[in-house]
Amino acid sequence: MLEKRGGAKRPVAKDKHERILKAAVKIFAKHGFHNSKISQIAKEAGVADGTIYLYFKNKDDILINLFEKKIDAAIQDFNTALGDLRDPIEKLRTFIVTYAGYMEKHQALAEVISVELRQSNKFMKEYVPVKFAEFLQILSMIIREGKDLGVFRRDIEPGIAKRAIFGALDELILYWVLAPKPKYSTTQIGRNLADLFAEGLKARP
Amino acid sequence: MLEKRGGAKRPVAKDKHERILKAAVKIFAKHGFHNSKISQIAKEAGVADGTIYLYFKNKDDILINLFEKKIDAAIQDFNTALGDLRDPIEKLRTFIVTYAGYMEKHQALAEVISVELRQSNKFMKEYVPVKFAEFLQILSMIIREGKDLGVFRRDIEPGIAKRAIFGALDELILYWVLAPKPKYSTTQIGRNLADLFAEGLKARP
Amino acid sequence: MLEKRGGAKRPVAKDKHERILKAAVKIFAKHGFHNSKISQIAKEAGVADGTIYLYFKNKDDILINLFEKKIDAAIQDFNTALGDLRDPIEKLRTFIVTYAGYMEKHQALAEVISVELRQSNKFMKEYVPVKFAEFLQILSMIIREGKDLGVFRRDIEPGIAKRAIFGALDELILYWVLAPKPKYSTTQIGRNLADLFAEGLKARP
Amino acid sequence: MLEKRGGAKRPVAKDKHERILKAAVKIFAKHGFHNSKISQIAKEAGVADGTIYLYFKNKDDILINLFEKKIDAAIQDFNTALGDLRDPIEKLRTFIVTYAGYMEKHQALAEVISVELRQSNKFMKEYVPVKFAEFLQILSMIIREGKDLGVFRRDIEPGIAKRAIFGALDELILYWVLAPKPKYSTTQIGRNLADLFAEGLKARP
DNA sequence: TATGAATGAGTGTTCATTCAT
DNA sequence: TATGAATGAACACTCATTCAT
Numbered sequence: 001m002l003e004k005r006g007g008a009k010r011p012v013a014k015d016k017h018e019r020i021l022k023a024a025v026k027i028f029a030k031h032g033f034h035n036s037k038i039s040q041i042a043k044e045a046g047v048a049d050g051t052i053y054l055y056f057k058n059k060d061d062i063l064i065n066l067f068e069k070k071i072d073a074a075i076q077d078f079n080t081a082l083g084d085l086r087d088p089i090e091k092l093r094t095f096i097v098t099y100a101g102y103m104e105k106h107q108a109l110a111e112v113i114s115v116e117l118r119q120s121n122k123f124m125k126e127y128v129p130v131k132f133a134e135f136l137q138i139l140s141m142i143i144r145e146g147k148d149l150g151v152f153r154r155d156i157e158p159g160i161a162k163r164a165i166f167g168a169l170d171e172l173i174l175y176w177v178l179a180p181k182p183k184y185s186t187t188q189i190g191r192n193l194a195d196l197f198a199e200g201l202k203a204r205p
Numbered sequence: 206m207l208e209k210r211g212g213a214k215r216p217v218a219k220d221k222h223e224r225i226l227k228a229a230v231k232i233f234a235k236h237g238f239h240n241s242k243i244s245q246i247a248k249e250a251g252v253a254d255g256t257i258y259l260y261f262k263n264k265d266d267i268l269i270n271l272f273e274k275k276i277d278a279a280i281q282d283f284n285t286a287l288g289d290l291r292d293p294i295e296k297l298r299t300f301i302v303t304y305a306g307y308m309e310k311h312q313a314l315a316e317v318i319s320v321e322l323r324q325s326n327k328f329m330k331e332y333v334p335v336k337f338a339e340f341l342q343i344l345s346m347i348i349r350e351g352k353d354l355g356v357f358r359r360d361i362e363p364g365i366a367k368r369a370i371f372g373a374l375d376e377l378i379l380y381w382v383l384a385p386k387p388k389y390s391t392t393q394i395g396r397n398l399a400d401l402f403a404e405g406l407k408a409r410p
Numbered sequence: 411m412l413e414k415r416g417g418a419k420r421p422v423a424k425d426k427h428e429r430i431l432k433a434a435v436k437i438f439a440k441h442g443f444h445n446s447k448i449s450q451i452a453k454e455a456g457v458a459d460g461t462i463y464l465y466f467k468n469k470d471d472i473l474i475n476l477f478e479k480k481i482d483a484a485i486q487d488f489n490t491a492l493g494d495l496r497d498p499i500e501k502l503r504t505f506i507v508t509y510a511g512y513m514e515k516h517q518a519l520a521e522v523i524s525v526e527l528r529q530s531n532k533f534m535k536e537y538v539p540v541k542f543a544e545f546l547q548i549l550s551m552i553i554r555e556g557k558d559l560g561v562f563r564r565d566i567e568p569g570i571a572k573r574a575i576f577g578a579l580d581e582l583i584l585y586w587v588l589a590p591k592p593k594y595s596t597t598q599i600g601r602n603l604a605d606l607f608a609e610g611l612k613a614r615p
Numbered sequence: 616m617l618e619k620r621g622g623a624k625r626p627v628a629k630d631k632h633e634r635i636l637k638a639a640v641k642i643f644a645k646h647g648f649h650n651s652k653i654s655q656i657a658k659e660a661g662v663a664d665g666t667i668y669l670y671f672k673n674k675d676d677i678l679i680n681l682f683e684k685k686i687d688a689a690i691q692d693f694n695t696a697l698g699d700l701r702d703p704i705e706k707l708r709t710f711i712v713t714y715a716g717y718m719e720k721h722q723a724l725a726e727v728i729s730v731e732l733r734q735s736n737k738f739m740k741e742y743v744p745v746k747f748a749e750f751l752q753i754l755s756m757i758i759r760e761g762k763d764l765g766v767f768r769r770d771i772e773p774g775i776a777k778r779a780i781f782g783a784l785d786e787l788i789l790y791w792v793l794a795p796k797p798k799y800s801t802t803q804i805g806r807n808l809a810d811l812f813a814e815g816l817k818a819r820p
Numbered sequence: 821t822a823t824g825a826a827t828g829a830g831t832g833t834t835c836a837t838t839c840a841t
Numbered sequence: 842t843a844t845g846a847a848t849g850a851a852c853a854c855t856c857a858t859t860c861a862t
Contacts, residue, residue, distance in 0.1 A: 016821095032326055038857060048823045050859075059857065115330075118323030121237050125320075125383070153400075160377065160389055160397045167376025168369035175368055178330075184365055192365045195358075200405025221847095243832060244849095253848045258833065426842095442736055448836060449845095458844045460838075469836065525740075528733030531647050535730075535793070563810075570799055570807045573790055574783035581782025582775065588740070594775055602775045605768075610815025631826095653853060663827045668854065 017055045019045045021069060024062045029108035033063060033116035060122035067117060068131040070109055074102060075131075078138055088146030089202065093194040095142060096169065100190035103173045114174040136162050143201065152201045165197055222260045224250045226274060229267045234313035238268060238321040265327035272322060275314055276336045279307060283343055293351030294407070298399040300347060301374065305395035308378045319379040341367050348406065357406045370402055427465045429455045431479060434472045439518035443473060443526035470532035477527060478541040480519055484512060485541075488548055498556030499612070503604040505552060506579065510600035513583045524584040546572050553611065562611045575607055632670045634660045636684065639677045644723035648678060648731040675737035682732060683746045685724055689717060690746075693753055703761030704817065708809040710757060711784065715805035718788045729789040751777050758816065767816045780812055 023044035027036045038059060042049045056062045081098050085091045103110040117123055139162035146152030172189045176182045184192075228249035232241045243264060247254045261267045286303050290296045308315040322328055344367035351357030377394045381387045389397075433454035437446045448469060452459045466472045491508050495501045513520040527533055549572035556562030582599045586592045594602075638659035642651045653674060657664045671677045696713050700706045718725040732738055754777035761767030787804045791797045799807075 032330070034326060037855090042824095049857090050824060051822055053858070054821065115323075118320075119326065119329075121239060121324065124324075125237070153404075156397050156401060157389060157393070160394055161401065163376050163380055164373035164398055164401060167372040167374070167379075169372070170376065171368050171372025172365065174372075184362060188362070189365055192361050193369055196361060196366065196369060196405040197401070198405075199358075199407070199409075200401040200403075202404070204404075242830095247849095254832090254850090255834075255848055256846085259846070264832070442740070444736060447834090452845095459836090460845060461843055463837070464842065525733075528730075529736065529739075531649055531734065534734075535647070563814075566807050566811060567799060567803070570787065570804060571811065573786050574808055574811060577782040577784070577786025578779035579782070580786065581778050584782075585778055594772065598772070599775060602771050603779055606771060606776065606779060606812070606815040608815075609768075609817070609819075610811040610813075612814070614814075652851095657828095664829090664853090665827055665855075666825085669825070674853070 016045070016047060016051065020047065020052055020055055020062065021066055024066055025108050025112055028063070028066075028112045028116050033112075033119045060120045063112075063117060063120050064123060064127060067113060067123075070106075070113070071131045071135050075135055075138065077102065078135075082138070082142075088142055088149060088151050089198050091142045092146070092165075092198055092201070095139065096165065096194040096197065097187075097190035099169050100173070100186040100193070103176075104186040107177070110173055111177045114170060114177055136166060139165055146201065151203060153203045156201065161197075161201065165193075168193055168197075221250070221252060221256065225252065225257055225260055225267065226271055229271055230313050230317055233268070233271075233321050234316045238317075238324045265325045268317075268322060268325050269328055269332060271314075272318060272328075273336045275311070275318070276340050280336075280340055280343065282307065283340075287343070287347075293347055293354060293356050294403050296347045297351070297370075297403055297406070300344065301370065301399040301402065302392075302395035304374050305378070305391040305398070308381075309391040312382070315378055316382045319375060319382055341371060344370055351406065355408060358408045361406065366402075366406065370398075373398055373402075426455070426457060426461065430457065430462055430465055430472070431476055434476055435518050435522055438473070438476075438522045438526050443522075443529045470530045473522075473527060473530050474533060474537055477523060477533075480516075480523070481541045481545050485545055485548065487512065488545075492548070492552075498552055498559060498561050499608050501552045502556070502608055502611070505549065506575065506604040506607065507597075507600040509579050510583070510596040510603070513586075514596040517587070520583055521587045524580060524587050546576060549575055556611065561613060563613045566611065571607075571611065575603075578603055578607075631660070631662060631666065635662065635667055635670055635677070636681055639681055640723050640727055643678070643681075643731050644726045648674075648727075648734045675735045678727075678732060678735050679738055679742060681724075682728060682738075685721070685728070686746045686750050690750055690753065692717065693750075697753070697757075703757055703764060703766050704813050706757045707761070707813055707816070710754065711780065711809045711812065712802075712805035714784050715788070715801040715808070718791075719801040722792070725788055726792045729785060729792055751781060754780055761816065766818060768818045771816065776812075776816065780808075783808055783812075 020041065023041045024036075027041050027044055030036075031040070038052060039049050041062070042052055045052075052062070056065060078095060078098060081094055082091050085094060140158045143152060143156075143158040143161050147154055147158070172184075172193065173186075176184070176186060176189065225246065228246050229241075232246050232249055235241075236245070243257060244254050246267070247257055250257075257267070261270060283300060283303060286299055287296050290299060345363045348357060348361075348363040348366050352359055352363070377389075377398065378391075381389070381391060381394065430451065433451045434446075437451050437454055440446075441450070448462060449459050451472070452462055455462075462472070466475060488505060488508060491504055492501050495504060550568045553562060553566075553568040553571050557564055557568070582594075582603070583596075586594070586596060586599065635656065638656050639651075642656050642659055645651075646655070653667060654664050656677070657667055660667075667677070671680060693710060693713060696709055697706050700709060755773045758767060758771075758773040758776050762769055762773070787799075787808070788801075791799070791801060791804065
């Protein structure tokens with residue numbers, strides 16, 4: 001009844017964990033966080049309601065896990081995309097454009113992160129954003145590097161710049177997700193923001 | 206602010222609307238939107254629970270009214286602050302710095318708008334942002350003007366730029382509101398963002 | 411400020427009392443007792459909500475007044491209709507047929523009495539049915555008279571017979587009111603019941 | 616009254632449905648439908664409030680189930696009581712007398728059906744009376760049979776007669792239930808009504 | 821691990837009624 | 842008498858979470 005991996009059990013578990021997360025993205029995107037019922041997620045995942053609590057502490061925990069798992073994947077993707085680049089400006093542009101493209105590829109996820117995540121009180125007020133910080137760290141690093149190389153202006157705080165860039169991206173993805181007929185494509189958004197921040201950060205003689 | 210009829214009399218009416226809003230800001234900021242009870246707001250405002258429903262359609266409607274009223278006031282303030290300025294770059298800097306300062310002056314309101322507003326499903330998904338659009342319009346106008354005067358680059362969409370600026374401001378205010386000990390002051394945030402976007406938008410020969 | 415009888419005013423009062431009752435029949439029949447709002451009745455009657463409480467103790471009181479007033483009118487009508495008749499059997503037939511016809515003429519009233527009246531707890535459990543008893547009395551009298559004249563059987567209690575007749579009439583009117591397409595007309599109902607009870611009560615040699 | 620593990624296992628399921636119904640009869644009869652709280656019924660039944668909603672759609676649904684279940688039982692009883700009889704007149708008498716006796720044996724139920732049932736809007740206006748129709752059907756059958764055998768008059772509609780009989784019974788039981796000191800016993804009521812309708816329906820040469 | 825029946829805390833909103841004018 | 846703004850009690854129902862199997 002339990003399949004194994006090498007010697008023993010476990011894969012089932014892993015499998016269910018993922019099935020639940022996948023079901024949650026679908027349900028959250030469709031009904032919103034507050035309107036989603038645990039029983040709906042359980043049904044979609046093909047498990048019993050109670051089973052969910054073997055894998056997650058509570059409803060908010062599903063959301064947070066979802067977020068972290070996706071951030072994790074994103075971090076990989078971004079590191080890969082940035083891997084070969086040397087020029088901080090190129091890195092910055094790539095980061096921004098990749099982010100916008102990434103969100104287009106994962107629309108449901110984009111909606112959950114932009115809209116639903118904010119609806120979880122636990123997330124907004126209790127969540128210690130380790131993974132998210134790590135993600136923002138990529139931006140910090142790029143900026144710091146640019147400053148060190150003298151490519152970026154010295155008078156701007158990386159801590160402020162990284163949040164500014166993320167906030168801009170987030171707001172525009174939110175707009176793109178919620179607008180019935182968005183006026184701009186994610187490509188256009190990515191390019192415009194890349195231009196804006198590249199120039200904004202560039203050091204001038 | 207309170208109109209009368211004759212000498213004093215009926216101070217109530219208009220007054221209650223405001224008392225309820227003021228109470229709501231306080232309660233929402235303290236407990237969060239979802240954890241705030243209508244009865245708490247009523248008590249804080251010194252009215253009966255049912256009275257609230259003479260002035261607002263429902264709980265979400267309080268939040269939305271709150272938002273609109275404050276946006277309205279903000280629009281006035283911004284127009285005043287920007288009134289005499291000619292240079293688009295100066296206008297942009299002023300806008301950003303004023304926004305940051307404004308939020309510092311109205312901390313509870315800042316928290317409600319940055320954190321709680323997102324928790325209202327009705328707000329996020331049904332609200333037609335007339336007032337908010339009007340507010341963002343101020344930014345559009347500055348940018349469009351700058352483009353027309355040749356001060357700002359032509360290759361950036363005002364619709365994207367205005368949201369980028371707002372998103373950056375919002376994200377940083379959110380950080381400032383939620384961080385137990387923010388590393389940056391609103392002044393510093395304002396100045397950095399002003400520099401960043403001014404340079405980012407500036408037309409280069 | 412207070413008008414009196416004789417010299418002046420007052421009709422207003424009387425007038426309002428009636429306007430409110432008339433409005434209530436309409437509203438109760440349309441929405442049912444529990445779903446009818448005092449404010450709706452007030453609006454329909456063209457008075458302020460509070461005014462209603464100058465004429466009636468409470469919502470149930472409107473219903474009870476309604477009932478009593480109509481019963482009163484009915485008693486008049488029935489006495490008139492029965493006035494010239496001598497034969498108890500003729501009287502009984504006339505009573506039954508008149509009742510059915512009366513309800514057809516006042517459909518909204520029929521519905522209120524048959525359906526809504528039962529929904530008032532105060533009516534069912536606290537109402538002392540003076541007027542209603544008076545109405546049923548007409549039936550008692552007919553039966554007693556018939557017994558005295560030897561036309562009706564002696565072994566039947568008038569108290570039981572009167573309720574049986576009223577119960578039968580009430581149930582059939584209820585059916586006629588609620589059925590989307592009643593199979594029987596009030597005329598047919600009246601005739602059948604008249605036959606049924608006339609024969610049922612008739613003394614046999 | 617509470618079963619344990621060991622002997623039975625899952626004593627619950629079916630059991631709870633019944634415990635809730637039994638509790639509801641008690642509470643409804645005591646306080647009336649509208650004044651009865653779900654929490655009272657839950658307490659009386661020894662279950663949690665929410666549990667009730669695992670077995671019933673809503674408060675009205677409890678009442679309707681109650682009604683149907685009892686009607687069902689009554690149909691059995693009546694069929695048994697009528698089983699051996701051949702003479703339609705005997706059947707009719709038996710039906711009426713049994714009904715009156717039945718209500719005396721189940722006083723609380725009688726009160727709920729006569730008084731409270733009418734207070735449920737859903738019952739009065741939305742309930743599709745399948746079971747009840749089935750019950751009245753017993754009466755129709757008796758009357759139709761009597762007509763076919765030439766024992767009952769041909770000029771009376773069974774559809775009217777059955778409702779007349781039920782209406783008379785219902786009204787008298789209502790009287791008997793609500794009157795502080797009823798003047799007539801259920802036995803007397805049964806006998807009088809039986810006489811009344813038997814004679815009323817009998818065919819005359 | 822998995823189940824799913826049972827739990828019970830939690831609250832926005834309505835509306836009959838009052839009362840200051 | 843007439844008003845209508847203000848009151849505040851009242852409650853069914855949901856659903857995240859638990860726990861006995």
